[in-house]
Amino acid sequence: MADLLAVLYSSELRVDPAQPTWADRDRFILSKGHGTAILYAVLAERGFFPAAWLDDYAQDGSPLLGHASHHVPGVELSTGSLGHGLPVGCGMALAGKREGRPYRVFVLLSDGELDEGSNWEAILFAPQHELDNLVAIVDYNKIQSFGTVKEVLDLDPLADKWRAFRWAVREIDGHDHAQIEAALAAVPFEPGKPSVVIAHTVKGKGVSFMENQLAWHYKSPNAEQLAQALAELEAGR
Amino acid sequence: MRTTFIETLLDLAEHDERIWLLCGDLGYSVLERFAERFPGRFVNVGVAEQSMTGVAAGLALCGKIVFTYSIANFPIMRCLEQIRNDVCYHNLNVKIVAVGGGLAYGSAGYTHHAVEDLAVMRAMPNMTVVAPGDPTEVRLATQALAEDPGPCYLRLGKGGERKIHTEDPHLRLGEAIWLRRGSSVTFISTGAILAESSQAVEQLTGMGISTGLISMHTVKPLDVEAVLEAARNSALIVTVEEHSRFGGLYEAVAGVLASAAPTKARLLPLASASPLSQDAGSQTYLRIRNGLDADGLVDLVLNAFWEGLDDQN
Numbered sequence: 001m002a003d004l005l006a007v008l009y010s011s012e013l014r015v016d017p018a019q020p021t022w023a024d025r026d027r028f029i030l031s032k033g034h035g036t037a038i039l040y041a042v043l044a045e046r047g048f049f050p051a052a053w054l055d056d057y058a059q060d061g062s063p064l065l066g067h068a069s070h071h072v073p074g075v076e077l078s079t080g081s082l083g084h085g086l087p088v089g090c091g092m093a094l095a096g097k098r099e100g101r102p103y104r105v106f107v108l109l110s111d112g113e114l115d116e117g118s119n120w121e122a123i124l125f126a127p128q129h130e131l132d133n134l135v136a137i138v139d140y141n142k143i144q145s146f147g148t149v150k151e152v153l154d155l156d157p158l159a160d161k162w163r164a165f166r167w168a169v170r171e172i173d174g175h176d177h178a179q180i181e182a183a184l185a186a187v188p189f190e191p192g193k194p195s196v197v198i199a200h201t202v203k204g205k206g207v208s209f210m211e212n213q214l215a216w217h218y219k220s221p222n223a224e225q226l227a228q229a230l231a232e233l234e235a236g237r
Numbered sequence: 238m239r240t241t242f243i244e245t246l247l248d249l250a251e252h253d254e255r256i257w258l259l260c261g262d263l264g265y266s267v268l269e270r271f272a273e274r275f276p277g278r279f280v281n282v283g284v285a286e287q288s289m290t291g292v293a294a295g296l297a298l299c300g301k302i303v304f305t306y307s308i309a310n311f312p313i314m315r316c317l318e319q320i321r322n323d324v325c326y327h328n329l330n331v332k333i334v335a336v337g338g339g340l341a342y343g344s345a346g347y348t349h350h351a352v353e354d355l356a357v358m359r360a361m362p363n364m365t366v367v368a369p370g371d372p373t374e375v376r377l378a379t380q381a382l383a384e385d386p387g388p389c390y391l392r393l394g395k396g397g398e399r400k401i402h403t404e405d406p407h408l409r410l411g412e413a414i415w416l417r418r419g420s421s422v423t424f425i426s427t428g429a430i431l432a433e434s435s436q437a438v439e440q441l442t443g444m445g446i447s448t449g450l451i452s453m454h455t456v457k458p459l460d461v462e463a464v465l466e467a468a469r470n471s472a473l474i475v476t477v478e479e480h481s482r483f484g485g486l487y488e489a490v491a492g493v494l495a496s497a498a499p500t501k502a503r504l505l506p507l508a509s510a511s512p513l514s515q516d517a518g519s520q521t522y523l524r525i526r527n528g529l530d531a532d533g534l535v536d537l538v539l540n541a542f543w544e545g546l547d548d549q550n
Contacts, residue, residue, distance in 0.1 A: 070326075080322070083287075084291060088294045091296040091299070092298060094292060094296065121283070124285070124288075
């Protein structure tokens with residue numbers, strides 16, 4: 001997910017930290033609101049708020065809650081409960097579409113989140129209204145909160161499901177920046193259709209002891225683990 | 238009431254391009270005119286209330302005033318978390334309209350009875366909760382809430398409600414309308430049951446019992462002053478609502494009285510006591526079954542007075 005946001009905010013999203021509510025900005029919704037640490041880091045990097053705020057992330061009195069908060073500059077929608085981002089994104093895209101405005105709406109979803117029925121209501125809605133200014137991105141790391149996607153509610157064949165709902169689909173390696181950039185630069189994949197990027201990812205990518213481990217959905221690293229993780233990530237650059 | 242609502246909304250939308258209307262695949266014979274007049278600002282979202290409410294939030298985040306419309310509980314309960322997180326948390330300009338408040342969909346059964354809606358909506362932060370008493374109040378309330386920038390819930394009756402007000406009252410959200418003042422009893426009524434309350438008040442007045450009537454069209458924020466004034470000036474307060482006794486008008490009024498300086502007034506709850514009715518029945522039949530018709534209200538007050546006299550003896 002960090003790779004997806006890094007590419008989105010460095011090269012794709014038309015946003016302006018000096019005017020966070022500019023009417024024709026692209027909208028980004030982090031529907032998997034629990035991934036907000038990455039969003040905050042990217043927003044700080046882009047200058048939406050001082051990077052020093054990150055030091056107090058989720059601490060007493062910090063504006064940076066443990067889920068995405070619209071009180072933070074650059075955050076379009078508070079999220080946390082799953083299945084909310086895509087319907088709201090549909091509303092934003094519909095307003096833009098019917099008024100002929102140039103902005104696009106990007107919504108990042110988790111795979112486990114697709115268990116929520118509200119997403120499938122929105123997945124029906126978007127092609128009905130030809131929302132080709134809407135882009136869903138699925139962070140498909142194959143692990144959800146209490147088991148693997150395969151064990152809990154298998155989404156396979158995921159791309160076929162979206163296609164059957166009349167979305168234009170691309171599957172990419174969600175850690176390959178060139179692939180991410182190429183996909184995002186090509187939206188809409190088909191005129192008149194909403195686009196979905198299914199990004200195959202590895203949970204905890206680049207840190208040997210975190211990769212594909214459910215426990216790291218919940219744990220925070222201690223100082224030693226943090227040092228090792230950072231060293232591994234640096235080595236992998 | 239639904240016809241008055243849509244006519245008022247059409248008029249408002251004519252003058253304000255920000256007004257949109259979304260429906261959850263309901264509104265046959267009511268919403269067509271809006272859809273034809275403003276196709277670019279109307280969406281039948283489908284039988285999908287979560288999507289309807291989320292889409293409404295997205296539109297509101299882009300500066301629109303969005304009305305969502307469906308019947309009874311559908312626009313509030315199926316999508317309650319969308320209302321809580323997307324609409325109320327962000328304090329958005331979304332107006333949730335439920336047609337068929339209370340027992341209006343009588344024979345349709347419990348799934349279609351909106352008798353916990355006020356409680357649920359009262360609990361939502363930033364939410365204004367409005368239940369107009371007659372078509373005149375519907376028109377004035379719809380106009381008022383279109384000017385209110387935050388989330389609102391509008392509980393309508395269905396069709397055929399008679400006008401209670403002979404002329405336009407002054408209606409402001411959060412301010413009760415006094416229809417009559419009385420020194421023995423004051424009825425505080427919310428929603429379309431105002432017709433029964435009004436008739437009961439007429440009957441009691443005819444019996445020589447000085448009876449007042451408040452239309453509490455806004456349940457949240459509640460007009461605390463009006464409640465306190467009623468408590469100061471009458472011996473008995475009767476709340477009338479087509480709703481469960483839990484969390485609606487009765488508890489709102491009781492909350493005011495509990496935190497106020499002691500008053501002499503007694504508070505009698507009136508509500509659809511047994512919402513889980515199992516037999517079919519019209520709204521009229523169900524109101525009678527629940528003691529919510531005018532005669533039932535009169536009997537309740539008379540019994541309370543007899544009991545009061547017994548206490549004094």
